[in-house]
Amino acid sequence: DAKTTQPPSMDCAEGRAAxxxxxxxxxxxxxxxxxYRQIHSQGPQxxxxxLKNNETNEMASLIITEDRKSSTLILPHATLRDTAVYYxxxxxxxxxxxxxxTFGTGTKLQVIP
Amino acid sequence: xxxxxxxxRHLVRRRGQEARLRCxxxxxxxxxxxYRQLPEEGLxxxxxxxxxxxxxxxxxxxERFSAEFPKEGPSILRIQxxxxxxxxxxxxxxSTGGQETQYFGPGTxxxxx
Numbered sequence: 348d349a350k351t352t353q354p355p356s357m358d359c360a361e362g363r364a365a366x367x368x369x370x371x372x373x374x375x376x377x378x379x380x381x382x383y384r385q386i387h388s389q390g391p392q393x394x395x396x397x398l399k400n401n402e403t404n405e406m407a408s409l410i411i412t413e414d415r416k417s418s419t420l421i422l423p424h425a426t427l428r429d430t431a432v433y434y435x436x437x438x439x440x441x442x443x444x445x446x447x448x449t450f451g452t453g454t455k456l457q458v459i460p
Numbered sequence: 461x462x463x464x465x466x467x468x469r470h471l472v473r474r475r476g477q478e479a480r481l482r483c484x485x486x487x488x489x490x491x492x493x494x495y496r497q498l499p500e501e502g503l504x505x506x507x508x509x510x511x512x513x514x515x516x517x518x519x520x521x522x523e524r525f526s527a528e529f530p531k532e533g534p535s536i537l538r539i540q541x542x543x544x545x546x547x548x549x550x551x552x553x554x555s556t557g558g559q560e561t562q563y564f565g566p567g568t569x570x571x572x573x
Contacts, residue, residue: 381561390464390551390564391503434502438559448493448553448562450502 351435356455359429365422367454369435372416379438380411381448382420384431391434391450394420425458432456462487464554464565465534472571479539479546481568485554492535493553493562494520494527503551508558509535515558542572 352370359365371380381396395402395409397418402409408421422429434453465484473479485492490511495503505519509529520527524542529535539546549569553562 383564388549388567388569390466390566391553393561393563396561448495448503449505450495452502 351437351451353433353435353451353454355452356457358457358459359422359425361427361458361460362424365425365429365456365458367420367422367433367435367456368417369420370417371435371437374415374437376415380409380415380418381436381438382407382409383434383436383450384429385434385453386428386431394433396438425456427458427460430456430458464489464552464563466550466552466565466568468568469566470569470571472573473542474573475543476541479542479570479572481537481539481550481552481570483535483537483552483554483565485535485552486563489554489556489563491555491558491560492529493555494535494537495551495553497549497551497567499548506537539570542570544572546570547572 379396379398382394383391385391395404395407397409397411411418432453432455434450436448464486467482492509494506496506497503507520507527508516512531524540526538549567551564551567553564555562
């Protein structure tokens with residue numbers, strides 16, 4: 348299983364871009380990088396995922412390095428409601444062909460007014 | 461399109477009682493996953509089910525815990541003879557397929573007195 352490493356906490360000023368890094372140096376070629384966030388006491392919310400190419404949706408952008416050993420989640424204009432724990436996850440593949448998601452401790456992002 | 465539904469949202473049980481947690485997947489989703497989150501920790505995989513089948517229960521304790529996803533109705537996570545250590549948030553996720561994105565419900569917070 349490819350493990351991920353994230354900083355335990357980060358601060359970001361409201362209105363600024365929040366850049367959340369993640370290292371996944373043992374990722375396999377067919378493993379995707381997923382990002383979820385968990386706002387206090389709520390269920391995890393899916394944000395974005397990618398394999399090789401950079402991805403963008405209405406919530407965020409995902410930048411994956413060419414060697415795929417790290418990635419960055421970008422929230423372009425952070426708001427107070429983006430304060431949450433952000434989880435970077437590498438999808439585990441197995442012979443059963445299903446996605447056994449493993450959550451680490453994530454990055455606690457605090458958006459400051 | 462309603463998201464993943466879980467009920468009850470909060471459940472209080474005394475030691476030795478039974479707890480039943482329900483999860484209704486998103487419309488069109490036939491794959492269900494259960495996770496447990498202890499206070500100040502990340503989510504831990506418990507069990508993965510498809511309709512009428514348990515695919516992977518490797519994360520579920522062998523004693524007292526069971527899960528089902530019947531042909532009709534919600535998925536049920538059942539905890540018999542609860543102990544204080546079972547106090548946690550239990551999250552359900554669903555997907556359209558084993559390798560597709562999982563979407564999470566709001567969770568059930570179980571408190572064992």
